[in-house]
Amino acid sequence: MARMKFLCDAERCIECNGCVTACKNENDVPWGIQRRRVVTINDGVEGEEKSLSVACMHCSDAPCMAVCPVDCFYRTEDGVVLHDKDACIGCGYCFYACPFGAPQFPQEGAFGQRGKMDKCTFCAGGPEPDGSEAEYKKYGGNRLAEGKLPLCAEMCSTKALLGGDGQTISEIFRERVVRRGGSGAELIGWDTAYGKGGQS
Amino acid sequence: MNALDSIDDLTAAPGAPAPEDADRAGFYGLIAYLMAQAPDAGTLGALGAAPALDADPGLDEAVALATAWQGLQQVAREMSADAVALEWAALFTGTGRPEVLPYASVVLTGFLMEKPLAELRDDLAALGLARQAGNGEPEDHLASVCEVMRLLIERGDWDAQQRFYRRHLQPWVAPCCRTLSANPLARFYAALADFAQAFFMLEARALGYEQ
Amino acid sequence: MLVKKSSKSNAASTALRDALAGGGAPRRLDRRSFLKRSGFAAGVGAVGASLPLTMVRQADAAKAAGDGAVEVKRTVCTHCSVGCAIDAEVKNGVWVGQEPVFDSPINLGAHCAKGASVREHGHGEHRLRTPMKLSGGKWVAVKWEEAIDEIGDKLLAIREKYGPDATHWIGSSKHSNEQSYLFCKFVRMFGTNNTDHQARICHSTTVAGVANTWGYGAMTNSYNDMQHAKAIFFIGSNAAEAHPVSMLHILHAKEGGAKVIVADPRYTRTAAKADHYVRLRSGSDIPLLYGVIRTIFENGWEDKKYIADRVYGMDQIREEAMQWTPDKVEDATGVPDAQIRLIAETMAKNRPSTVVWCMGQTQHTIGNAITRMMCDLQLVLGNVGIMGGGTNIFRGHDNVQGATDIGPNPNSLPGYYGLAAGSWKHWCRVWGVDYDWMKGRFASEEMMQKPGITVSRWIDGVTENTELMDQPANIKAQIFWGMAPNSQSRGKDMLEAMKALELLVVVDPYPSATASMAAKVRQDGVYLLPAATQFETYGSVTASNRSLQWREKVIEPLFESKPDHTIMYAFAKKFGFADQFCKNIKLNKDAKGWMEPDVEDILREVNRGTWTIGYSGQSPERLKLQMQHLSTFNPATLRAEGGPCDGEYFGLPWPCWGNPELKHPGSPNLYDTTRHVMDGGGNFRARFGVEHDGVSLLAGEGSSSKGADLNFGYPEFTDVLLKKLGWWDELTDAEKTEAEGKNWKTDLSGGIIRVVMKNHGCMPYGNARARAVVWNFPDPVPKHREPLFSTRPDLVDKYPTHDDKAKFWRLPTLYKTVQEKYRDVGKDFPLIMTSGRLVEYEGGGEETRSNPWLAELQQDMFVEINPRAAADRGIVDKDWVWVSSPTGAQIKVRALVTERVGADTVFLPFHFSGRWMGEDMLKYYPKGAAPIVRGEAVNTATTYGYDVVTMMQETKSTVCQIAKA
């Protein structure tokens, strides 16, 4: 079975935010929550500026899952980390634990009132029946069930953001690195990129 | 168009509705009409002069409705048609986003013209209903779903009423009325919203029964 | 661990929750008695029962509201000229989903932030819903019929009293080709040339400069073709933000080894992807380019044969270049010679090499000369007319190319035919109207042939002393039909102009920027009409690379809005020329009983008249067929391989010669002599005569396109030339009748073109040399001249601007006077102020700032300022600051302290409006109509300055001072 992964190529990402609004569009994510964010390092510094688009990485040993007090996370057969909003109590622990700041909350009120956690679903919905209205309302689209891949990756303006079966996309990326003149051998593993939280 | 003609066309269904259903239909019609446009002086007068509701004090919902109805009639008697028209325009029109957006899509998704409207259109088609020519409002407007309820009551189709209410009113009408009622520009419409909310509460209850 | 719930357990937990929440099933009681106990059944609802239904009705069985199926409508992003295709999923008329079109050879499914969020247009929350007018300082709704009547009467009265030239009509590059074309025709039938659109303040200098160099003022190649380039030189273009999806092709080229250089006053996101970055002083492109050309000549890297055979006047360029010694270049540009050499060498040694330019070069008083320098660079290197080379001019709005080609231009009829009597006669024939009738619509034949006032100057058209103007009266009525106010410079003066008008009409889905400015200074005389967006109508759109794509209608017009062409027709009826207006165009009745001119028919009329630039072959049928077979096009060549469009280029890029039956495949790269003309090949256009000052302008021996019967330079084709060559008899009899006394541009049968191209492999427009020297321009050989507002008085003295012009596009226009007055402006305003784009917003921004998915990403107007400049002023990141300009304007924005800009330059995005010199304009917006994000418009603070050929506004180089707020 496929193991779904994202990979963002900093040599290509131009910080156009296409992926970010694609996600909003597909999943009707409300104002204030960004399932995907684009981060730039060394903004404006000649030769040093790089951008990356980041959402939930669907970690194999997912920290969010490990700390959730109600254990509302689960992993699909495709390796996608999803959660159940009905069970979520909005404690914020997943947000403390996640290396990527993926979990977000609709509010940030007094007495720890955050509402239900929301994060990237790899466009795979949630525990409700596939494609149901209830699923859409809570989690947005379920593209995987429709045989499609995440919209953010599908729409990436430069194909910097790859999403899909981990092996296939790293192969695509490796080819690209080779084409750029690298050997491909130094291709990074998930460890280098994302640290312990994300090894696969 | 003559009001009664259009109703006659549409109530081809078995027999005339029972008197209590006629009243329900009337209330739906009233809410729809007042939401769709500001009432003229005649309608406003008729509203002010309509009979009061005689509720059983043991039924909380009914008492609430009677009170809200009284409140609405009171405002109708106090305000001029012009004032209500100004209020209607201030609340529901604008060159851009109006003050209040009484649409299912907005209440449920935060946006106009969203999926709830698409779902609604499915059901309207199945019920053989459509938007009136020349009406620019999308069908998930509060007035529009109320008119549908009115028609379904006049058709006497209880199941359809139940289903339609559950799918297209229940999820959003209460928050919608709350928003309208809380708007600082609203006076007549705040009273209408309170009445509507009380009415919907009662409807939700009534529709919980079998035929 | 949880797994997917079955619906059953879900229901169970719902029940549990309901129970906890205190809900639950109703107590036992029967319904009727429940209702009775509630006080029903007493006729209490009677008041409502007698009211009419206004929203719903019994449907005719035939057209119920929806069939529930999801339909896919193919359309094209409306936010820039890249032309990314979009599949819109529509259910019951609601736009419920958006899918990428992987098959589009242009974007392969890719989108930037704007394109990925276009579905939001389907919500239309901040749209104008009904016509409105300003009455006693308040916005009130009016009925469409009333609005058309009132506006129509006022316009007719103004026409009567002051003449038709007292009106000014700004059309839009957001209109489809058909709407642009119709608008051009519409304004002309009203009787004036006072019409314009975005191109004026966008690429007008490019169009003029480039067309005068080699024939057509358009992008020669395409985004896709850049994959074949081995070096790419961006100068004054920030493609990563302004044309993000183009980067798909560019990064691909780069990964294949192409070298990318970016020259810009800012280290842009495009620069971040380049191999080399060169920081130049804003406005100094000409010295930089001369430096590069000098280096090329000095090293003998020029393409000598190419220059000899295909270029006119290169010696003079060389001469001028030699004057630009390294020290002079560095003094003017700030770029050291090593970098100049790097550019020259990279471009010369990695051929084919291409150049990209955009607003950084065009928006200057000398924009026309800068753009010609770019052509000269490519001519020196022999890069034009080849795959991977060319001048890749990235255009602006989604249809600015189309609107430039066939839309409302003050100096030309569709297809660059100009305004001469012959041009009028040609179009009158196409339109099926009488030339004399047409003439009668204008104030006089003189006014009919005199280019109108440009959009950049309409404000002066209102307020200028009438005596000094080249038209009988000032502008009294201004119509904004798809353009924002905050995109034109000198915002402070615009407010005065708005005040002075008698009538202001805005036809726009999002008219509120104009509305708020107007309401600030007026009580009455402003109308807002809700136009439908391009997703609510259908038609063709021309991308930057000259490809046409067909948009399907995604949804019905929202609220009370109407498509632009329907509104035009309604006004034509009111003005009394409806019959002439749509003589050859079918009318369809829309759902509300309004007459809508048939879009396909409009395009067919365009096809019938626009021979000059080959808008003649793209019939609606051919375009639609292509949109259905996108997958057959190869993204590297844009050519269809197999399928029903086999051999055609994507979008039938113009020129797509002859009539549709000729089946010309379109021209992917202009002037490409390596292909046959029936295969998209060509050569430079013979447009400026056959000789100048005794030197032949025709191309040299052997420089014709592949397979041409005439393998040398030749002039353009006329009936006479055809006869001389003995090709006349190849015309059919019908063609002969039509072509007699005509040339290839005016022969409505298309016979001349057919014979010349198909039978003889020649270009109908002749085969000439490109002109490195454009003798009809103020600076035939491009010369550097300092901006009117410069921080360098020493350079102003060395490179002074032009002399003032008395009557230029109907208005007195100042150069020297201003520059001299402000020679030392740098003392008080020491920072160079430039402006440009953010990826999230488009243009004036009212549309995109109303889209929550985009607005969320950029919530504050800001100024980019270098850490040093900031420190000198005690400013830290995110501080509020005042940016003040010599006009006395000052705007309050946030400081973004960054190395992106040098210490002498600041950059401001231009997409904001809704704040005015510190004041929040919220109160002037019709209630609730303000976009989600508001901010100061940079153009409130921009200064005077116009290109000496085209009236392009100077928005890239002016001056300012910044202080902490």
Added chain:
Amino acid sequence: MNGRIFMTLRAMLLACALGLGLATVPALAEQSGQAAATERHNNVEVFREIRRGENQSITFQAPADRRLIQSEGETWRQWRNGPITFYGGWALALMFVALVLFYAIRGKIKLEEAPTGRKIARFSLVERTAHWSVAICFVILGLTGLTLLFGKHLVVPLIGYSAFSWLAVIAKNLHNFIGPLFFVSIVLFALMFVRDNVWQPIDALWIRKAGGLLSGEHVPSWRFNFGEKTWFWLGVVFLGLLVSITGLVMDFPGNGQTRQNMQLAHILHASGALLFLTLSLAHIYIGTVGMEGALEGMKTGYVDETWAKEHHEYWYREAKGKAPSAQGGIAQGSASPAR
């Protein structure tokens, strides 16, 4: 993999391999060869920089913490799921077992002499109210907090996810709302009792004799003995303030605290809370089953003279000497309950 996914992948592949079809364009082998040596081709260095966490910016303004990758989260997770759960859990369990054993061995600390029936006022109504509100809050906070920490290990297996999730919502909300109340009560409470918890020379004796807990000997003290003082200072004051302050940091997000602040707060909170709970078991033990007559004081406000004499001899004497044991006539001075 079905067709659509294939299409997407095809587009991605196309985007990176378009040129492959175009083999006619000679690869710029020479240059790219050189380039390989000097340029970055993959993301390694970028990610390294990002993990260093410097110079990052995000166009979007919302999250207070604008960093892309935060390694602290992992540390936090290890602390919480590791030592805190583990040692905290064992500490609680062991304390409980220890007390049970203690009870089994030592039994209830009985009064040695018979109660006199004469009562001495020990805690005023105000004091008792304060104590019990602290105590009730504490118990609720403790139970709800522990539900969050151990619930998924201990409760889920018993009642299942759905029910537990309901329990957890209630727990979380109770915890979050009662927390601040606890904070207020504990501050007032501490102020009230601080006077009688200052060091007194006699405490040295108590320390030397280890409170007589094992020997059974009575060690004299003033109003509170050193054991109680330890509970006061370590428990009420230090841990009380610690959990309160850290709790408030977590309870009111959006006041500028970053994710890192909240992680730290959480670690301190949870560790403090567990220690607090562990100690509280001892206190509660003594206050209830552990010692005869102790609870009475907190319940009614009065203690029997015998109890007072045996457990707080100095205080007893002082109280006796100064005022009669009449209702309302409560002695002044250090031995007196707060005013």
